[in-house]
Amino acid sequence: MPRGSETEALLLALRTCFSDVPLARARxxxxxxxxxxxxxxxAPLDLALQGKLKLRAVPAPQKISLERGSTMFFCCDMQERFRPAVKHFADITAVAQRLLRGAAVLGIPVVATEQYPKGLGSTVEELYLVSAQMVLPKTQFSMLLPEVLTLLQNSPNISSxxxxxxxxxxxxxxxxxxxxSCGYAVYIVADASSSRSDTDRHLALQRLAQAGAVVTTSESVLLQVVGGKDHPDFKEIQQLIRELLPTPGLPPGHTPGSNTTGIQ
Structure with missing residues (x-):
């Protein structure tokens, strides 16, 4: 790097060196x-390179919050062929429908994927994906397909x-x-996620909480986004959560609260 290079130029150079790894897309x-x-x-904000320095780039601390302008919903592989195999599928579908309807009300972008849809079918018809920004087929396990990574790169406001x-x-x-690993805060909706085995499901939730994800519930997510009764969309969200949905096979520590009807 030439003398006088400042912080942004140095960060750009580091990203370029590691452009083939997910961390390069993190904050x-x-x-x-x-x-x-x-x-x-x-490094100080006014850093300017004047000689040899040992530099590194690390992920910025996560902002653990859910706000309309900084949040995106990911709906993963809710497909027909999983209906008879996945535990509590009807229940998690009902909860996922609540989340997607809430996203539509709040104007939150949605990304959905389908695992090998040629063999496993499309997303179940109960789910409201009309407003999804993209519904993508995949064969890899992670939802971070090239198209999704590009969308995230082009959405610098998204942090959660x-x-x-x-x-x-x-x-x-x-x-x-x-x-x-890309620096995002991740909220896993436990009452809208499942596996073929409850053991696999519960141990995965434990592992991911230890890794830094927030394991939460649909009602908690929607109420955290609105933040209070003065939010312009609170009444519509209140109507969505007024009906207590099932707590599909979750241990007591992961069940939603029971005070929904008491919200004013």
């Missing part, structure tokens, strides 16, 4: 090695992903780990 913070402290510290679907221990798990 990065530039750090410089401090001889005084003997460790890397955040709400993820739900099947199977929890396969495609949900791999998508979560990939998103975390």
């Amino acid at each position: 990065l913070v530039l750090q410089v090695f401090s001889e005084t402290w003997g460790e890397f510290v955040d 992903i709400v993820l739900f679907g099947v199977e929890t221990h396969v495609c949900i798990q791999q998508t979560t780990l990939d998103l975390l």
Whole structure:
């Protein structure tokens, strides 16, 4: 790099060097090695390269929040052929429908995938995907297809992903780990995600919580987005969550609250 190069140019150079790995798409913070402290510290905002320095880029701290302008919903592989095989499929479909209707009300972008639809069928007809930005076929487990990565790159305002679907221990798990490595805050909707085995499902949720994902519920997600009764869409969201949906096979620590009808 030439002398005088500033922070943004240095970050761009680091991204270019590692453009083939997911981390290059994360929100990065530039750090410089401090001889005084003997460790890397955040580079000053007015950094300008004047000589040899040890530099690195690390993911920026995640902003753990859900807001309309910074959130995207991912619906993973809710397909016909999984209906008889996946535990609690009818229940998680009902919850997923609530989430998608909520996304439509709130103007939250939705991405959906279908695992090998030629053999496993399309997304179940109960789900409202009319407003989805894209519905993509895939054969890999992760939802981070090239088209999805491009969409995320072109949506710098997006910092949080709400993820739900099947199977929890396969495609949900791999998508979560990939998103975390890219610097996104990930919310897994436990009451809208399942597997063929409850054991696989519960252990995957535990692992992903330990990895840094937020394991939550559909009602919690929608209410966190609106933030309070003064939100312009609160009444419509209130109507969506007024009906208590099933808690499909979840342990007590993962069940939704029972105070829905008490919200004013």
